[in-house]
Amino acid sequence: MLEVDLAHRYGAEGFALDVAFTAPADGVTALFGPSGSGKSSVLAAIAGLLRPDRGRVVLGGAAMLDTQRGVALAPEARRCGVVFQDARLFPHMSVATNLRFGLRRAPAGAMGPGFEEVVALLGIEALLARRPAKLSGGERQRVALGRALLSRPRMLLMDEPLAALDAARRAEVLPFIARLRDAARIPILYVTHALDEVDALADRMVLMEDGRVRAADTVEAIAARTDLPLAARRDAGVLLPCQVAAHDGARGLTRLDFAGGALLVPMRGDAVGTALRLRLRARDVAVALSRPEGVSMQNILPATLASISETGAPHEVFLRLAVGPSVLLARVTRDSVARLGLAPGMEIWALVKSVTFDRTELGR
Amino acid sequence: MMGGWLSAEEYQALRLSLDVATRSVALSLVPAVLVALALARGRFPGRVVLDAVVLLPLVVPPVVVGWALLMLFGVRGPIGAPLHDWFGVRLVFTTEGAALATAVMSFPLIVRSVRLGIEGVDAGLEAAASTLGAGPFDRFFCVTLPLMSPGILAGAVTAFAAGLGEFGAVITFASNIPGETQTLPLAIYSATQTPGGEGTAARLAALSFCLAMGGLLLAEFIARRMRRGLAGA
Incomplete structure (x- = not known):
């Protein structure tokens, strides 16, 4: 199980984040909310890319961050596979080298799917020799998914991985995320502001609003509630x-x-x-x-x-x-x-x- | 081939210029990269001052730079004296001295170019590398350095081309000794001071022009080529 409890303030009068939630050891937890609700900040703090003022991130009983006890692992020691909105593939390396970047740095004992398996899962055999600049947006995102999964992470963090893609590309990549979800037996946190992605992928949902958690439950339970801002949407x-x-x-x-x-x-x-x-x-x-x-x-x-x-x-x-x-x-x-x-x-x-x-x- | 239309002395000046320029780049490249990194990424008190000091050779008269080097590295200078007394190294009036003067003069050119290269590196890529298990040194050598290399190479070539023609600082610090410190511009200067030296001056001037032009074109070519290489073309 993943336990998250974070508080952070950007500047003296700035945006304040104060969230606490848990996610199961297996399955997708969607962090859902409008732009600016603090979803991506939560992900960055879990990955170690943002140092919150106060907080705890505990995965399977081991603390990655515990400001009270002075624990704050560096991102490279946390082993969170992150998929960014903008893919962030290394432009000077081929797709194959990008995919192996995390794999080569994973600890010897770490378990996870192998290179060939992940390449087949994501359908990227034909891309291996190419440079990222020669890929379409959807292909780039698939490679980024593979790279994160191959780093043998203890959990996967996805920061709006489809938000930069047009509708056709989203439809192309979404099934691959579903396959990856089924192949990776680790917690997945999925940040999005698209409800159809939540429906397609998530087991649980953390509904965020103004830097706070408004509700956290199974996706079905939240969808059936009429007291949340979600209920005002056309697709409620x-x-x-x-x-x-x-x-x-x-x-x-x-x-x-x-x-x-x-x-x-x-x-x-x-x-x-x-x-x-x-x-x-x-x-x-x-x-x-x-x-x-x-x-x-x-x-x-x-x-x-x-x-x-x-x-x-x-x-x-x-x-x-x-x-x-x-x-x-x-x-x-x-x-x-x-x-x-x-x-x-x-x-x-x-x-x-x-x-x-x-x-x-x-x-x- | 060159010996055909260049006299032995002219050929010597050309060789010496290439030698001094090469040594100057070798001398300044690593410190320039470190300074550029500190300026682009560092957050420390005195950053603004360092920034200004680095750019000084661009705006101070070269003769003043040469004079300052003479004060520091002369055999009685605070750095030159121990170098001479303990290690037997003398920089004034030597090829090494000419290279040092040239290195100081071209230092800001490399720093500027490298800094642009660093600033062009997306910090998000380094963040991505860290989440994939790469520590600080690993990140620097596998991600940051390759991505900033076009800036480093372009800076080195520009500094080399500029170093071929450094005059004021070299003549002040290392003097004008044929075969030792008389590089192309110094040889041209000497030729213009000598009756009947017009031919030599013209040939060397044309040569300098071609070398400088070639250097700039090469720097541009490398930068483009590497940018395209990074973009996967």
Whole structure:
């Protein structure tokens, strides 16, 4: 487990950072928040590139930083593999030499995937002889991922690794980060301000705001909360772990099972049994008092209205709907609540207009 | 080949110039890199003063630099006396002295060029190297030094080209002794003072011009080539 507790102030009147959170020994913890919320500073302090005024960084019981006890390991002694937003490949070395830079300096006993394995994992065989300047942005970032992983790190720190890429390049690199996540059995801290990256990669989420931790929990638990600034976003909605149950080639549909029900979605290529995570945006969920007939929506689920909560917008509210053990959020107008006479405890129907898929191969 | 149109004395002046310039660069390169590093990266009291002192030879009359060297390194000077008495080294009126005077004069040229080279190195790359397990010396030799090498090489070539023509400091400190300290510019000066020396002066002047031009072009070529090399072309 990784324990982080940091306080730092930039200048006398400057930005103040005061955060504490833990991350599990395996899996991805996303540090999520708007620009300027202090995410990257936290990462720099963990890597040893920023010396905080006060703090502790303890990984697996061993302190890398403990200002009270006067412990502050140099970055080269911390063995945190860092992937920077701007890749930071060494321009005077080939891709292969870049990849081996950390590997050659790793302690003899350190375990981790080998050179060939990482090269294959990231699909960079064809790039090995090239110089970084001859790579595309996406290729550079893949090489940077490999270089960090090959340094046999005790944890991986990723500082907005996709933020400098356009949408097409992001889509190219994201699956490689997912593969790397599954190959590296070490804690991964992933800084981002893109929610789709959190959905695609993260198990846990530390939500940051103005240098402080606003919430820290599993991604699913945070997505289901309506009291966080995230809920005001257009893409707010629950994350639902599910599994590919069956394909219906004739109708062009795939059935996904989740705890408490099933969803039909346009046919997917995933094998039966594949674990997926999908985001059900609150805007895409409607409700009805009786099971509607003659509508195009495939997914009409019996649900219990658990509660009604504020959205922050004056004329809209969130409905928390229990479908078996799973929870859905629906965003509807106050007028609808009044017209339908909605009250907690009522048995109603949830109508799901569409779903967004974000994470494949959740179960590793 | 050169012996064909240069007299033995002229050829000697050319050889001596190349010798003095080479020795001066060899003498000043490492200290210049260290000073440039301190100026570009160091945070210490007196940095501004050091910066100014380094640039002094560019603005002080060369004769004054020569005079200062004479005071310091003369056989009775505070540095020259122990050198002479303990090690038997005499710098005044010798080729070594000419090289020292030239080195002092071209020192700021190397420092400037190296400093630009250092400032062009992205500190983020060094941070990345540290997270990959590279300690301070490892980082310097594997990342910083290779990336600042275009600046070092360009500085060395510029200093070499300038060193071929150093006049004031050399003639003041090392005098004008044929075969010992009479480099190209000194030989040209002597030729202009000698009746019938116009031909020699013209030939040596043309030679100086070509060497200087060649040196500058070479420095530019190296800098471009290395920049492109770093960029992976």
